[in-house]
Amino acid sequence: MDITAESIIFVIFSVITLGGGLLMVTTRNLFHGALYLMLSLFGVAGLFVLLTAPFLAGVQVIVYIGAIAILIIFAIMLTPQVTQVVGMQNTQWVVAVILAAIFFVTLVSVVSPIADEIGVDNWNADFTVDNPDDVPADSITDMGVKLVDQNHYLLPFEVASVLLMAALVGAVVMVNPTSLGKRTPPVTYDAREESAEDVSA
Amino acid sequence: MTDILKDIGLSHDLAVFIAKLLGVVVVGTAGLLWTLFGIWLERKVAGRFQDRLGPNRVGPYGLIQSIADAIKIMLKEDIVPEGADRWVFNLAPILSVVAVLLIWAVIPFGAGWVGTDLSVGVLYLIAVGSLGIISVLMAGWSSNNKYTLLGAFRGVAQLVSYEVPMVLALIVPVILSGSMSLQGIVEGQHIMYLFAIPLTALIFLISSMAEIGRAPFDLLEAESELVAGYMTEYSGMKFGMFYVGEFLHAFTVALLTAVLFMGGWRGPGAEDFAPLGLVYLMIKSLIAYFVLMWVRMTVPRVRIDQMLNFNWKFLVPLSLANLLIVAFVWKLIPNTNQIDSFGDAAIPTLALLLVNLAMIAVVGILLREQGRRERARIEAKRAVVAQPVGD
């Protein structure tokens, strides 16, 4: 395995992704956690670029970082004690670790080419080509053609639209804007625990 | 350039790398240096709009004013409010400028003069815009100030809302030219898209004005509202960087309008002689920038609820309808996938132009009816209120 520029960049982006994820789950400050999430997603976008899928990289930044991460930050604002999350509140962490390990092994076996050599049937070969230059230049156009093609992805495409509509309707119903501000008192939160002392003498 | 470096004896890869590195430095510096000139230009034009001269003391015609201001701001004290989140606080202005500079990497400045002609250029533009949104949130949050936080929420709501019609307007040139790369869109414009899809250009301009936080959508920095919004706690050069970022973003929007809708660097003779293309691009973007300044100096500020209503209840449906109608008409015109010259482009352009004018007329009529109904409603209320007294 030779060390090309590509593999160095791959290592950099992997470190960003995994490091961001690790920092995100270990930090005590929820807002910082959201920012680390964005860093991690940015690393994923970089990995997509390395896989010659620039469209997905763009989608990753636009949807995940530009919309969902912001939504998460807004949701975080509803939490009290944003800056100092106190202790771990999860008592089932042993089960969680075991499940995570099983999940990890499953993912690796599907994706890794090592599994090919052992003889485990994996799908890696079906999805990928070995050389970035083999990816056709018009793959996005091709995707566009297939999205509206009856024999390919038309139905999932339209169903996705129905799903989005359901999501919006659900959100509107849950927040129930017709009685906004009148039903429950608005949620307050403390932006900073440290500034609890008044500055006034 | 690559050849020069190769001659020195460097390997091919390293030569390419250094050439690109130099390209990055050139583009980045050009962007930032332009800011100095552009700020002077803006102040002069603003002065003229307001029937005064603008800066004219420092240097001939006040040209050195921007440099003087930059030096002054650099010498100011950098105050960090207590309890502010150090890292995030310092990172926000940097991210704000970086997000704008990154756009300059894909803008085609001339035939063959482009930082990098990404095949997904338009997508890249939108992605980089999202980075700018994050910097607003970071600034508002880390200042440990409830008003900046409120300002940041409002700012994000505004930026995020207006991204929808902006992207919808961006998709139309992609349809017309069949390519997402900016160089491809420029090369597809045998006739300027401004003549074919004026309504789309207008939607793009309006939503971009809201995206850059410029009047009439500059609620976030209006001095009478929440002080300076999410930027309140920033002083010295950090504030300077926010200011530079915003200003550069405004000019970048003008540049993008020129590239996407006014034919970019195209013009007589530009294909053969690349610097001429740069001149054409500058002229076109200065025209677009003048329109931006014109609107800023003329129109009063819009309230946040008016602004969001305008977006979700008018601009988004309008841009969706625009997209569908243009796509429909484009399919009806035969041979639209083989437009190679001015002659080929003439008939589709004319057809689209007529359709666009029809759409604008319809929208105008709808707005007029809406305005009439609103006024009648207000008059009725006033009549009811005034009755006992005036009877």
Add this chain to the structure above:
Amino acid sequence: MSLGEWVFVGIFVAIAWIFPAVPIILGKRLGPKRPNPVKQQTYECGIETTGNTWVQFRAQYYIFALVFVLFDVELVFLFPWALAYNQLGLFAFVEMAIFILLLVVALVYAWRKGALEWV
């Protein structure tokens, strides 16, 4: 779709930080440093801050972000369609029109329910 295109972007992302950072660092070095408890208070129109830094966070902000997420995903689907549009028939237009129409229905629903008001 070569990777080479993205090298420029990568270099740009790595280096663009330097451009704004230099003036800021210069500013920090050159400017006076006279910290003063009054100067470092958070700004509240000139009076002293009272109470914790809290903000009444309305669910309204969340709804706008949510509507944006949905439209964002829709826009993402629009891009490959727009690229391939010149090669497709009229039926492709109809399919996309259905897609957009469903989302317009959702938008109208949110509108009528009053979810798009900035309270």
